[in-house]
Ligand SMILES: NC(=O)C1=CN([C@@H]2O[C@H](COP(=O)(O)OP(=O)(O)OC[C@H]3O[C@@H](n4cnc5c(N)ncnc54)[C@H](OP(=O)(O)O)[C@@H]3O)[C@@H](O)[C@H]2O)[C@@H](O)CC1
């Protein structure tokens with residue numbers, strides 16, 4: 001397990017993700033940092049969409065809307081700052097980045113809900129149920145026109161998309177990520193230990209941060225929301241995606257260093273750690289190397 005070290009993290013972030021280390025302009029307002037809309041949360045899985053939305057908020061975007069297929073959720077366990085409504089209403093609105101699929105059952109109704117959003121969105125992050133609909137060819141993606149399209153499959157979802165097996169994906173993770181990015185003309189984060197990030201234009205990075213504390217329900221939802229958040233803030237696409245994966249992993253290391261993991265780490269604890277890390281990076285970015 002990689003131990004958390006503030007100085008190593010600071011140097012790494014400054015080298016690879018300078019945009020996330022920039023202080024905010026004093027005259028900024030919530031519109032400066034973009035709006036994320038999350039659509040997901042079918043019956044029994046509302047927590048997934050709420051986790052993604054909460055991660056987007058703690059990740060620093062200006063406004064977060066969350067549309068739940070099962071609305072209202074059985075227990076109101078989310079942040080009051082979130083603008084929560086039913087999925088149909090939220091999907092009719094507008095947002096800078098759409099995070100689709102967290103906790104969404106792959107039904108015809110869900111496909112009908114997401115298809116118009118996919119057609120008109122400038123920036124999309126597809127996770128979980130949205131990826132499974134894509135695998136079933138129930139979710140058409142436009143050939144061109146989208147500024148950013150990110151797919152965040154775990155090995156099971158990647159296997160469905162590739163019509164392959166989890167073993168085959170795990171045996172050649174770089175190939176799987178590249179193949180998916182080329183087929184769908186998308187950025188791909190193939191999740192799991194040492195997530196692989198690939199783009200259709202040839203970008204490739206293997207992320208080394210994180211620990212087995214992340215092997216817990218909902219941590220992937222947090223990642224999807226965080227990617228949406230950094231994209232909405234206007235951070236360069238390559239940095240927004242790779243930095244999200246890295247920060248997500250470093251947050252798990254930071255929590256483990258405080259004996260809040262890896263055992264029993266909760267996905268819902270990651271957003272606060274991510275917020276601390278990002279503010280720490282910003283406040284120490286100018287320090288002499
Ligand atoms: N609080 C909530 O509301 C939560 C709701 N959630 C929502 O639940 C929905 C279903 O999502 P899901 O991922 O649980 O099921 P599914 O897509 O069938 O994947 C299982 C298959 O993938 C494989 N596999 C996965 N990871 C792997 C790895 N690293 N390495 C290797 N294999 C791996 C796995 O392999 P196995 O474990 O069998 O070895 C199995 O074959 C989804 O909408 C999600 O958002 C969750 O986010 C939790 C919190």
Ligand SMILES: Nc1ncnc2c1ncn2[C@@H]1O[C@H](COP(=O)(O)OP(=O)(O)O)[C@@H](O)[C@H]1O
Nearest residue numbers: 154191192193210211212214217218219220221
């Ligand atoms: N052993 C591990 N080491 C590092 N990262 C891990 C490990 N296990 C899981 N993760 C990360 O945790 C997240 C799990 O996502 P996912 O499988 O989609 O879970 P969920 O659907 O419950 O949200 C991914 O970002 C993955 O890379």
